[in-house]
Amino acid sequence: MGGTAADAAVAATLAACVAETIFTGLGGGGYATYFEASTGRVTCLDFFVAMPGLDGDRKAEPMRPIAVRFGEVPLPYEIGGASVAVPGLPAGCGEIHSRWGALSWADVVAPAAELARAGVAMPVAHAVTLPSLIEAMLPGQGGSAYAPGGRLLQGGDRLFHAGLADALDILAADGPGTCYTGKLGAAVVESVRADGGALGPLDLSAYQVLERAVNSAELGGSTVLGRADLNRTVQTLRALPPDLADLPHPERAVVLADALDVRGPDDRLGDTTNVTAVDDAGNACVITTTLGLGSGVWLPGLGVHLNSMLGEGELYSGELAPGERLASMMCPLVVLGPGGALRLAIGSAGASRIRSALLRTLVGVLIDDLPTRDAVRAPRLHPVDDVVHVEPHFPVPEEMALADSGYTVNRWAARSHYFGGVSAIGTTGASGDPRRGGTARLLG
Numbered sequence: 001m002g003g004t005a006a007d008a009a010v011a012a013t014l015a016a017c018v019a020e021t022i023f024t025g026l027g028g029g030g031y032a033t034y035f036e037a038s039t040g041r042v043t044c045l046d047f048f049v050a051m052p053g054l055d056g057d058r059k060a061e062p063m064r065p066i067a068v069r070f071g072e073v074p075l076p077y078e079i080g081g082a083s084v085a086v087p088g089l090p091a092g093c094g095e096i097h098s099r100w101g102a103l104s105w106a107d108v109v110a111p112a113a114e115l116a117r118a119g120v121a122m123p124v125a126h127a128v129t130l131p132s133l134i135e136a137m138l139p140g141q142g143g144s145a146y147a148p149g150g151r152l153l154q155g156g157d158r159l160f161h162a163g164l165a166d167a168l169d170i171l172a173a174d175g176p177g178t179c180y181t182g183k184l185g186a187a188v189v190e191s192v193r194a195d196g197g198a199l200g201p202l203d204l205s206a207y208q209v210l211e212r213a214v215n216s217a218e219l220g221g222s223t224v225l226g227r228a229d230l231n232r233t234v235q236t237l238r239a240l241p242p243d244l245a246d247l248p249h250p251e252r253a254v255v256l257a258d259a260l261d262v263r264g265p266d267d268r269l270g271d272t273t274n275v276t277a278v279d280d281a282g283n284a285c286v287i288t289t290t291l292g293l294g295s296g297v298w299l300p301g302l303g304v305h306l307n308s309m310l311g312e313g314e315l316y317s318g319e320l321a322p323g324e325r326l327a328s329m330m331c332p333l334v335v336l337g338p339g340g341a342l343r344l345a346i347g348s349a350g351a352s353r354i355r356s357a358l359l360r361t362l363v364g365v366l367i368d369d370l371p372t373r374d375a376v377r378a379p380r381l382h383p384v385d386d387v388v389h390v391e392p393h394f395p396v397p398e399e400m401a402l403a404d405s406g407y408t409v410n411r412w413a414a415r416s417h418y419f420g421g422v423s424a425i426g427t428t429g430a431s432g433d434p435r436r437g438g439t440a441r442l443l444g
Helices: 005-019 089-100 105-118 124-137 142-146 164-174 183-194 201-205 233-238 249-260 353-366 372-377 396-404
Strands: 029-036 041-047 064-070 073-079 210-212 215-219 222-226 272-278 284-290 333-336 342-349 381-384 387-390 408-411 421-426 429-431
Touching: 005 029, 005 089, 005 105, 005 164, 005 272, 005 284, 029 089, 029 222, 029 333, 029 342, 041 089, 064 124, 073 124, 089 105, 089 284, 105 164, 124 142, 164 183, 183 201, 215 233, 215 353, 222 233, 233 353, 249 353, 249 381, 249 396, 272 421, 284 333, 284 342, 333 353, 342 353, 353 372, 353 381, 353 421, 372 421, 372 429, 387 396, 396 408
Parallel strands: 387 408
Antiparallel strands: 029 041, 029 284, 041 210, 064 073, 215 222, 222 333, 272 284, 272 342, 333 342, 342 421, 381 387, 421 429
C-alpha cells in the first residue's frame, strides 16, 4: 500500500492484539527499536506499562492470587483491578506511526479491525499454552472467548472477542488518544476501579512515550543496537570473547552458557509477542509487547483484556512511584553492517529466555553465516543456575562439553515455547519462530 516499516509493524502489532490475545493486547505495553535508513539513526522507544496512583484519590484493594502452570510446576501470580498498570501499547503504536509512518492512521488500524470482526484461527502453539493460563484467561469475558460452550479452544478453532472490532473502530476514528483521554480511556478507569484498582484519569492523561538511550555491541563485524533491558542483552553480547568465531562449537556452547548464566528465580511464563518489519527503503521497525497474563478485567462490550503487570512479582517490587515505568526483559534489536546498512532486524518473546534466544540466533547469522530461517530454527540453550536447558535436537557434542564443564544438562523431550519466539528479517531472509506459531511474509 506504499507504507513504511513503521506502518507495517504497527499494523501487525495491532493484528497481534486480535490474534495473539493470550500474549498481548491493547491493554498492554512494550518497546520498539527503529532504524531510519536515510539518516542511519537508531531510536529506542519505551511504551511499557507505568505504575498507577497519580490521582491519589483511592487505595487499591488486594490482588487476587492464582496459580498458573508452566510444565509441571504451579507458579504464583496475582490478578484483578489492582494488578493493572497504566497501558502503553496504543500510545506507542501512535508514536511510531506519527514519527515514521506514511499511511493514514485509519488505514493502519483497519486490517486488525477486520480480523476482529471475523475472528481468527487459534494458533496451535497458543492453544497448547492456554490450559496453563486458564485462571487468568477465563474470568470475565475470557470464558466466552477462550472456552465457548465450556470447551477450551484447540488449534485452528475460531478465536473471537465480542466487541473488539468496535474498540478498534473507535481507535481508528479517534486516534490513540482515545485510550487515554477519550472513550476507551474512560472505560479503562471505570473497569479497573470497579474491580478494586486505583488507576485513574490522571494516570492515563499523564502517560507519555519515552525515548531511551541506544546501547551497542560488536559481533561478527557488525554492530548490534538496542536498549538496556533487565536481561542485560546488549551488555552480554559486548562481553563475549573476540575469538568466538574461532572456537569449536562444543567449547563455544560452554562460553555462551557462562555468558547467559542466570542466578535466581527463572519461572516467568514470558507471555510476550514480537513483530519485525523492514521496507524496501531499508527502514526497520521491531516491536515487542506483552499483556502479562491478563488481569481478568475486561472493558465491557469491547473485548479488551487489561494487563496484569503489577501481579508479576519479578517486575514490580512495590517500590515504584506513581508514573514510573516497570522494568522489562524485552529487547528489540537492529544490526548494522560495517558500512552502516541494515543487516538484521530481530526481536523475541520469552521473558528471561529472550536474551538466550536472541544470542543464539545472532551468533548463527553473524558468526556462522546461517540464513535467517536456519538461525531462528537452530537448537537453543538456556542456563538457570547450574542447569542448562537444551532443545531436543541440541547437538550431542555440545551437550557433552556442557556436562564436562560442570553443568547439569536438561534435554527437553519436545520443542517448547519456553525457548522464546524470535522474529527476524535480514539480508539472508526472514523468519518467524515455529516455537510460538511465528510466520514471515516477503511482499513484492
